[in-house]
Amino acid sequence: xxxxxxxxxxxxxxxxxxxxxxxxxxxxxxxxxxxxxxxxxxxxxxxxxxxxxxxxxxxxxxxxxxxxxxxxxxxxxxxxxxxxxxxxxxxxxxxxxxxxxxxxxxxxxxxxxxxxxxxxxxxxxxxxxxxxxxxxxxxxxxxxxxxxxxxxxxxxxxxxxxxxxxxxxxxxxxxxxxxxxxxxxxxxxxxxxxxxxxxxxxxxxxxxxxxxxxxxxxxxxxxxxxxxxxxxxxxxxxxxxxxxxxxxxxxxxxxxxxxxxxxxxxxxxxxxxxxxxxxxxxxxxxxxxxxxxxxxxxxxxxxxxxxxxxxxxxxxxxxxxxxxxxxxxxxxxxxxxxxxxxxxxxxxxxxxxxxxxxxxxxxxxxxxxxxxxxxxxxxxxxxxxxxxxxxxxxxxxxxxxxxxxxxxxxxxxxxxxxxxxxxxxxxxxxxxxxxxxxxxxxxxxxxxxxxxxxxxxxxxxxxxxxxxxxxxxxxxxxxxxxxxxxxxxxxxxxxxxxxxxxxxxxxxxxxxxxxxxxxxxxxxxxxxxxxxxxxxxxxxxxxxxxxxxxxxxxxxxxxxxxxxxxxxxxxxxxxxxxxxxxxxxxxxxxxxxxxxxxxxxxxxxxxxxxxxxxxxxxxxxxxxxxxxxxxxxxxxxxxxxxxxxxxxxxxxxxxxxxxxxxxxxxxxxxxxxxxxxxxxxxxxxxxxxxxxxxxxxxxxxxxxxxxxxxxxxxxxxxxxxxxxxxxxxxxxxxxxxxxxxxxxxxxxxxxxxxxxxxxxxxxxxxxxxxxxxxxxxxxxxxxxxxxxxxxxxxxx
Amino acid sequence: xxxxxxxxxxxxxxxxxxxxxxxxxxxxxxxxxxxxxxxxxxxxxxxxxxxxxxxxxxxxxxxxxxxxxxxxxxxxxxxxxxxxxxxxxxxxxxxxxxxxxxxxxxxxxxxx
Numbered sequence: 001x002x003x004x005x006x007x008x009x010x011x012x013x014x015x016x017x018x019x020x021x022x023x024x025x026x027x028x029x030x031x032x033x034x035x036x037x038x039x040x041x042x043x044x045x046x047x048x049x050x051x052x053x054x055x056x057x058x059x060x061x062x063x064x065x066x067x068x069x070x071x072x073x074x075x076x077x078x079x080x081x082x083x084x085x086x087x088x089x090x091x092x093x094x095x096x097x098x099x100x101x102x103x104x105x106x107x108x109x110x111x112x113x114x115x116x117x118x119x120x121x122x123x124x125x126x127x128x129x130x131x132x133x134x135x136x137x138x139x140x141x142x143x144x145x146x147x148x149x150x151x152x153x154x155x156x157x158x159x160x161x162x163x164x165x166x167x168x169x170x171x172x173x174x175x176x177x178x179x180x181x182x183x184x185x186x187x188x189x190x191x192x193x194x195x196x197x198x199x200x201x202x203x204x205x206x207x208x209x210x211x212x213x214x215x216x217x218x219x220x221x222x223x224x225x226x227x228x229x230x231x232x233x234x235x236x237x238x239x240x241x242x243x244x245x246x247x248x249x250x251x252x253x254x255x256x257x258x259x260x261x262x263x264x265x266x267x268x269x270x271x272x273x274x275x276x277x278x279x280x281x282x283x284x285x286x287x288x289x290x291x292x293x294x295x296x297x298x299x300x301x302x303x304x305x306x307x308x309x310x311x312x313x314x315x316x317x318x319x320x321x322x323x324x325x326x327x328x329x330x331x332x333x334x335x336x337x338x339x340x341x342x343x344x345x346x347x348x349x350x351x352x353x354x355x356x357x358x359x360x361x362x363x364x365x366x367x368x369x370x371x372x373x374x375x376x377x378x379x380x381x382x383x384x385x386x387x388x389x390x391x392x393x394x395x396x397x398x399x400x401x402x403x404x405x406x407x408x409x410x411x412x413x414x415x416x417x418x419x420x421x422x423x424x425x426x427x428x429x430x431x432x433x434x435x436x437x438x439x440x441x442x443x444x445x446x447x448x449x450x451x452x453x454x455x456x457x458x459x460x461x462x463x464x465x466x467x468x469x470x471x472x473x474x475x476x477x478x479x480x481x482x483x484x485x486x487x488x489x490x491x492x493x494x495x496x497x498x499x500x501x502x503x504x505x506x507x508x509x510x511x512x513x514x515x516x517x518x519x520x521x522x523x524x525x526x527x528x529x530x531x532x533x534x535x536x537x538x539x540x541x542x543x544x545x546x547x548x549x550x551x552x553x554x555x556x557x558x559x560x561x562x563x564x565x566x567x568x569x570x571x572x573x574x575x576x577x578x579x580x581x582x583x584x585x586x587x588x589x590x591x592x593x594x595x596x597x598x599x600x601x602x603x604x605x606x607x608x609x610x611x612x613x614x615x616x617x618x619x620x621x622x623x624x625x626x627x628x629x630x631x632x633x634x635x636x637x638x639x640x641x642x643x644x645x646x647x648x649x650x651x652x653x654x655x656x657x658x659x660x661x662x663x664x665x666x667x668x669x670x671x672x673x674x675x676x677x678x679x680x681x682x683x684x685x686x687x688x689x690x691x692x693x694x695x696x697x698x699x700x701x702x703x704x705x706x707x708x709x710x711x712x713x714x715x716x717x718x719x720x721x722x723x724x725x726x727x728x729x730x731x732x733x734x735x736x737x738x739x740x741x742x743x744x745x746x747x748x749x750x751x752x753x754x755x756x757x758x759x760x761x762x763x764x765x766x767x768x769x770x771x772x773x774x775x776x777x778x779x780x781x782x783x784x785x786x787x788x789x790x791x792x793x794x795x796x
Numbered sequence: 797x798x799x800x801x802x803x804x805x806x807x808x809x810x811x812x813x814x815x816x817x818x819x820x821x822x823x824x825x826x827x828x829x830x831x832x833x834x835x836x837x838x839x840x841x842x843x844x845x846x847x848x849x850x851x852x853x854x855x856x857x858x859x860x861x862x863x864x865x866x867x868x869x870x871x872x873x874x875x876x877x878x879x880x881x882x883x884x885x886x887x888x889x890x891x892x893x894x895x896x897x898x899x900x901x902x903x904x905x906x907x908x
Contacts, residue, residue, distance in 0.1 A: 048837065058837065058838075059818075059837055059839075060818075060837065060838075060839040060841075061816070061817075061818040061837070061839040061841040062839075063818070064818040190840070191840070199797045199838035200797055200838075203797045203853075203854075203855050206855050207855060222840065225856065226855060226856075664839060664840065664841040665841075678815055678816045679812070679815065679816045679841070679844070679845050680812060680845060
């Protein structure tokens with residue numbers, strides 16, 4: 001067995017008893033700042049942290065599930081290797097790394113680097129894994145990277161790339177705290193916690209007579225109940241509503257002529273096309289009142305400011321790229337794109353990212369990767385099965401799954417189960433024995449986000465990254481993801497040992513003169529070995545980890561040191577606006593050190609950048625002519641087709657299932673132990689309209705069966721008058737297998753929605769699945785009185 | 797913002813809500829529960845638990861229940877109204893009182 005190079009060898013050892021330790025909630029992208037108490041290495045109390053610059057003390061109930069995420073019956077304690085009979089044997093890290101390295105090298109050398117793919121990384125509040133896994137993929141020179149953003153949000157990034165030539169590190173977000181008028185689509189933020197403090201924001205929108213909230217949602221959601229107007233759109237028909245709104249504005253000449261003249265290219269052909277679209281017909285197809293649609297269009301255009309707030313409900317539906325395009329069209333023609341109180345580009349921490357035109361294409365579908373938040377393109381997870389089963393010689397043969405659970409979280413479970421079985425190698429890097437880990441060749445244990453140094457960096461209105469130390473000690477053999485990738489890269493021979501000079505320079509790098517010399521020499525030495533931009537970047541990252549990393553509290557932090565310097569070099573105005581002591585520093589690397597030291601000194605999160613919203617459009621629209629290119633001929637062709645063709649419904653599947661309702665008791669698939677859910681439940685019912693239920697003879701609590709063209713599931717019925725007729729909802733994040741506390745046998749918690757999703761029901765441009773509009777039929781299986789489902793539902 | 801226990805709770809006091817509160821901000825009187833508005837984190841997780849549908853967000857309070865906002869704040873501060881976080885049996889006559897609309901005159905303020 002070859003010698004394995006190690007930098008981290010053993011768990012982080014925070015104090016076993018501590019009070020008021022700052023950290024963050026990793027259960028949703030809101031990332032509420034927390035203070036926790038620890039006793040005997042166990043989290044005993046969790047409170048909102050008023051010193052967190054984003055959430056200022058706010059949390060929801062879910063943060064109290066963190067102890068269930070940290071300690072549970074399915075933590076992986078050792079590296080595991082699957083035996084031919086399907087059971088696992090404990091192996092050493094050295095054996096795991098050397099065997100995996102050998103198998104990956106075999107695939108890389110006999111086939112192609114792209115035959116090795118990566119799925120996952122990041123999650124909601126643990127973003128450090130990406131700082132190890134992406135340099136590994138760079139070193140490997142494989143662009144095959146799949147991430148959950150590719151089944152949710154890449155359509156927006158594609159639209160922003162095309163219209164504004166936007167860089168991947170921005171997000172065109174509603175200025176929800178200040179806008180006079182909010183059009184809200186496909187989200188229920190009062191429950192799902194979007195924004196700085198959604199409950200307060202929506203209370204103000206509901207009660208402030210100067211502000212107006214229009215909610216588009218088939219369901220009478222908690223947010224819709226606070227709306228000035230609620231348009232109950234037919235599930236998945238948002239595209240018609242947006243076409244109708246645009247048509248009204250264009251036909252009535254309500255566009256912001258000054259903004260359009262200054263910032264929009266090709267308004268005329270767009271207007272001409274929309275002249276031919278009948279808003280009344282669009283309202284009918286969307287299932288909303290024509291008057292409501294017309295009034296909303298007029299108000300949106302004529303309000304002093306207006307924003308559009310959107311999320312998954314318009315992302316996992318048919319035509320989601322066109323929906324995203326139309327959102328941008330509406331914002332642009334009304335003068336609300338890239339402006340204060342409208343939708344503004346917000347940017348995450350780090351150096352300015354480049355716009356990279358050329359992106360890898362999937363072999364089978366030709367769908368192009370789309371960069372979003374990360375500098376590399378993201379491919380949609382639901383093309384993974386066909387990329388594995390294809391006969392192309394460069395097909396995926398090895399898959400590394402890191403911080404994801406494709407057999408629960410990716411669409412079409414059956415397709416994934418069949419495809420994963422055909423892989424030559426499946427490696428799962430995870431703290432828990434997930435459904436995907438159960439079928440892996442190797443399972444490599446990591447600490448959870450409270451047992452290692454971690455980092456969270458979703459973009460907010462201000463630049464507020466949070467680097468946080470571990471708060472409890474994890475399993476002895478769990479290794480942070482970047483260490484695993486470092487060991488693999490070295491064992492595979494992808495990256496040589498760091499030149500000795502870099503160790504010497506690293507000890508002097510935390511200095512305004514030493515920093516640029518260290519970075520410069522590392523880059524030069526990496527470039528001398530050739531291989532293109534990505535392998536060079538991979539070498540630099542690995543050498544930083546090995547040299548500078550060894551001088552820091554934890555080696556992966558070395559990448560944050562580099563990002564701090566990149567941030568100070570490329571975004572000085574934002575830094576100076578938020579951090580007064582940066583203003584007098586002439587050397588940008590002195591400012592970089594200041595940024596890095598602030599990150600280290602503020603585990604509760606720190607304000608490191610503010611940007612005035614004036615000039616937001618100009619700063620983020622990178623088209624050579626400075627204008628948004630609003631007329632996209634292929635998308636306009638799609639819109640023409642939509643306007644002239646009536647939508648079809650399959651009579652065999654008359655119901656539309658929203659596959660993933662947000663409730664107070666779901667947190668994606670992050671918390672596996674169902675004991676965190678309290679209350680009466682059932683927490684994972686099939687929710688339907690009482691009149692539909694009466695017609696079908698279904699009563700509250702009856703066991704019902706849903707059948708789609710891909711499969712069938714069963715669950716208890718829950719009748720809800722706020723659900724539209726013909727519509728169904730099932731909460732997301734269920735369907736995991738967890739040991740029964742009494743018998744120890746694996747038992748499924750709630751419904752696995754992805755059994756119903758057809759992998760081919762997806763957006764042609766992005767591959768985003770139609771998980772929010774699954775056509776299905778519903779029938780009663782068992783009446784409530786002899787229904788045992790409630791008992792089997794959850795341990796709670 | 798805060799959530800508020802309204803009139804429907806009086807004389808029923810099911811206490812399903814107290815088991816789900818993440819911040820233990822329910823306080824108990826002899827025949828009514830209240831939410832401490834300073835402790836409430838607005839998560840709303842208690843709302844569907846109540847068999848009497850007595851818990852509402854402050855913004856959703858109908859006109860005839862507006863005074864419960866102040867009443868929750870006032871009673872939760874009174875020392876005799878202790879924190880409750882374990883479910884107990886509802887009051888004996890809960891079933892008769894569940895459908896009664898107007899029962900504020902039944903409220904036992906427990907000296908507050």
